[in-house]
Amino acid sequence: MAYHEGVRLAEPPATGTAETTDDLLERQRLRESSARSYPRRLPIALVEGRGTTVRDHQGREYLDCLAGAGALALGHRHPVVVQALREVLDEGTPLSTLDLPTPVRDRFVEQLFAVLPEPLRDGRLLFCGPTGADAVEAAVKLARTATGRSGLIAFGGAYHGMTQGTLALTGRKAVKEPLGALLPDVHHLPFPTAFRSPFGVDDGDGAAMAGRLVEWALTDDLSGIATPAAVIAEPVQGEGGVQPMPAAFAATLRRATSAAGTVLIADEVQTGLGRTGELWASEAIGLDPDVLVLSKAVGGGLPLAVIVHRGELDGWQPGAHAGTFRGQTLALAAGAATIREVVRGGMAQRAREAGRRLTEGLVAVAAGDPRVGHVRGRGLMVGAELVDPGVVDADGVPVPDGWLAGKVQAEMLRRGVIVEVGGTHDAVVRFLPPLVITDDEIDRVVDAFGGALRAVHAESGEEAER
Numbered sequence: 001m002a003y004h005e006g007v008r009l010a011e012p013p014a015t016g017t018a019e020t021t022d023d024l025l026e027r028q029r030l031r032e033s034s035a036r037s038y039p040r041r042l043p044i045a046l047v048e049g050r051g052t053t054v055r056d057h058q059g060r061e062y063l064d065c066l067a068g069a070g071a072l073a074l075g076h077r078h079p080v081v082v083q084a085l086r087e088v089l090d091e092g093t094p095l096s097t098l099d100l101p102t103p104v105r106d107r108f109v110e111q112l113f114a115v116l117p118e119p120l121r122d123g124r125l126l127f128c129g130p131t132g133a134d135a136v137e138a139a140v141k142l143a144r145t146a147t148g149r150s151g152l153i154a155f156g157g158a159y160h161g162m163t164q165g166t167l168a169l170t171g172r173k174a175v176k177e178p179l180g181a182l183l184p185d186v187h188h189l190p191f192p193t194a195f196r197s198p199f200g201v202d203d204g205d206g207a208a209m210a211g212r213l214v215e216w217a218l219t220d221d222l223s224g225i226a227t228p229a230a231v232i233a234e235p236v237q238g239e240g241g242v243q244p245m246p247a248a249f250a251a252t253l254r255r256a257t258s259a260a261g262t263v264l265i266a267d268e269v270q271t272g273l274g275r276t277g278e279l280w281a282s283e284a285i286g287l288d289p290d291v292l293v294l295s296k297a298v299g300g301g302l303p304l305a306v307i308v309h310r311g312e313l314d315g316w317q318p319g320a321h322a323g324t325f326r327g328q329t330l331a332l333a334a335g336a337a338t339i340r341e342v343v344r345g346g347m348a349q350r351a352r353e354a355g356r357r358l359t360e361g362l363v364a365v366a367a368g369d370p371r372v373g374h375v376r377g378r379g380l381m382v383g384a385e386l387v388d389p390g391v392v393d394a395d396g397v398p399v400p401d402g403w404l405a406g407k408v409q410a411e412m413l414r415r416g417v418i419v420e421v422g423g424t425h426d427a428v429v430r431f432l433p434p435l436v437i438t439d440d441e442i443d444r445v446v447d448a449f450g451g452a453l454r455a456v457h458a459e460s461g462e463e464a465e466r
């Protein structure tokens, strides 16, 4: 122990020696809040990460199909990211400059503007606090300021963050209900989900119906919703269970919001920068947003968040969205390097091909197992919804089986693959690997999924016999 003015400072423990994974998890359990989440379902402690692979304390390796919830487009410690970080440290650029310009910041901005969807290339960028949620907050404030209206339309199944404002926009009720009143004047409309349509119809019809509802809400003088400041949507809902937005619905959103003078915000925090097989998922479906919200991948795995918006919205006051860490130097360097590498390396195209291979593999598993109700996604944002084939809902669709998804997640971890769950009842097994995942690694992921399903089946059979 070292001592400093009477305060006892703990010596940092030497990694890889004294502790086991269980020690670290236990220390975390004792010290950190019960709000901690991932270690409950994924009880591992990581000491190393390279590419798609992470290694735990015991030397066990895992294929990381969670990848910082999609933040690690290039995987762990990609050489171009490490190099960019080293250069910044060697150059001596200040690490924190509020929003004072630096050459590193300038390079990031130039790099991002060079690859943005065309209509936003002459727009404006705002650095936000370094989380996706803060960027969504900024987008909402911008839309409210620009329109002088307060209302917001979001969608069932949406995920926009965990602040009180963004929670108001989010779909999952369990995280909202303990809090009471959140941001007022938020209205949720149904998202045209595949497989489990809120309208109880086929996917195509669902997109048309959801679009009609948006048009009705924005144009019917009896809809009960005052013309909103903004409509916010994810081009592929992630936490909502991997639900790609149909292009027809995107077209309706664009048309209806333009007609109503309502700002259209695309939340590409998770989908942005190649993840869905296109550089920008909103561009690929013709969403053409007024505001694009970006975080995760654009920071190269370090905390960074921005909004990019049409220039004409830029009428707010200096300091209208301030914060200490708006564009932190290391994240800017990592982000610029990542954007360059994703574009230069054709990583969006690679995500499309890899996503196809992954989806085909999962579909093949589903063909032999009725507990896999639906496989869907875009690029390397893929989900497999697990169901109880013996119980159907009023529309004849098998009910979601969150218990099974949790079991499969745990069994896949035992087989060395990290996945996440999401969607209704957390019944969707989510695959969000780095874009650098190889074909061989994809095949291992698919094998682990099939093997986990068989193992859970065998285990429940044994339990039933007992």
Ligand SMILES: Cc1ncc(COP(=O)(O)O)c(C=O)c1O
Residues within 6 Å of the ligand: 069, 130, 131, 132, 133, 134, 136, 159, 160, 161, 162, 234, 238, 239, 267, 268, 269, 270, 295
């Ligand atoms: C679409 C979307 N928006 C916003 C957020 C919130 O980002 P953060 O967790 O950095 O606040 C997330 C996080 O997963 C997200 O997926």
